[in-house]
Amino acid sequence: MSDKILEVEHVRKTFGGVVALDDVSMSIERGTMTALIGPNGSGKTTLFNVIAGVYKPDRGKVLFDGTDITGWPPEKIYHKGLVRTFQIPKVFKGMTVYENVLTAARGNPGESFFKSLLRHIWRNKEIEISNKAIDTMKLLKIFHIARNMSAAISGGQMKLLEISRGLMSDPKMLLLDEPAAGVNPTLAHQIFQFLRKLREEQGMSMLIIEHRLDILFDYVDYVYVMSRGRIVAEGTPQEIVENPVVIEIYLGEA
Numbered sequence: 498m499s500d501k502i503l504e505v506e507h508v509r510k511t512f513g514g515v516v517a518l519d520d521v522s523m524s525i526e527r528g529t530m531t532a533l534i535g536p537n538g539s540g541k542t543t544l545f546n547v548i549a550g551v552y553k554p555d556r557g558k559v560l561f562d563g564t565d566i567t568g569w570p571p572e573k574i575y576h577k578g579l580v581r582t583f584q585i586p587k588v589f590k591g592m593t594v595y596e597n598v599l600t601a602a603r604g605n606p607g608e609s610f611f612k613s614l615l616r617h618i619w620r621n622k623e624i625e626i627s628n629k630a631i632d633t634m635k636l637l638k639i640f641h642i643a644r645n646m647s648a649a650i651s652g653g654q655m656k657l658l659e660i661s662r663g664l665m666s667d668p669k670m671l672l673l674d675e676p677a678a679g680v681n682p683t684l685a686h687q688i689f690q691f692l693r694k695l696r697e698e699q700g701m702s703m704l705i706i707e708h709r710l711d712i713l714f715d716y717v718d719y720v721y722v723m724s725r726g727r728i729v730a731e732g733t734p735q736e737i738v739e740n741p742v743v744i745e746i747y748l749g750e751a
């Protein structure tokens with residue numbers, strides 16, 4: 498039986514006269530890595546924004562883990578376990594990598610004055626969060642730079658730090674916006690290997706926007722292709738590279 502973690506049904510979103518999303522439907526199986534690709538301006542970011550609650554669709558629905566989340570505010574969607582790296586408070590450049598990972602924890606005791614009154618519980622929670630931060634940094638191979646200031650790390654390490662912070666909230670699903678943008682091919686492969694490990698070891702579901710198709714297609718299970726606000730193709734990476742509609746779209750771009 499199929500088990501959908503995310504379903505988008507007939508979503509439309511316009512900006513003035515621009516139809517950014519035109520009757521978009523997709524469904525994502527739990528525990529899979531799914532790619533969302535398409536030329537510049539095809540609607541990918543707008544769809545992420547609708548899913549994450551940044552924009553309300555003019556029409557249509559978004560269901561997450563069986564619940565209709567259409568029109569929910571981003572914060573509520575985040576707390577339901579659908580996390581976009583972009584939604585997490587920005588990396589604080591004046592903090593170390595470790596401190597940045599710590600501050601992204603769900604239920605961080607530092608968030609609440611009242612929690613700080615409950616000293617004993619607070620202490621245990623603090624230890625738990627600290628251990629989780631260490632495990633997450635180890636998983637993403639940034640533990641060796643834990644004490645470095647975040648302003649002084651590389652672009653690739655910053656991507657890994659963003660993903661680490663996303664994981665601190667125990668998400669059920671991650672929306673990843675170009676996780677391999679601006680990093681060298683070796684690191685891009687490493688990032689995708691970590692994502693694959695997350696799927697294999699934790700059953701994480703992921704929807705990924707990425708322009709670097711050569712790398713992306715080695716890792717994802719399924720691909721949706723957008724063009725001019727519509728989903729124009731879907732299938733396995735192999736089916737997508739052989740799809741004449743997709744070839745036409747990308748050749749048209751060249």
Ligand SMILES: Nc1ncnc2c1ncn2[C@@H]1O[C@H](COP(=O)(O)OP(=O)(O)OP(=O)(O)O)[C@@H](O)[C@H]1O
Binds near residue numbers: 516
């Ligand atoms: N806030 C906005 N106001 C007006 N038009 C917008 C807005 N956001 C997006 N658009 C328009 O909607 C269309 C889809 O844009 P979108 O950013 O979703 O595309 P994209 O596929 O993410 O592109 P890219 O790959 O370049 O990031 C474009 O025509 C864009 O100009």
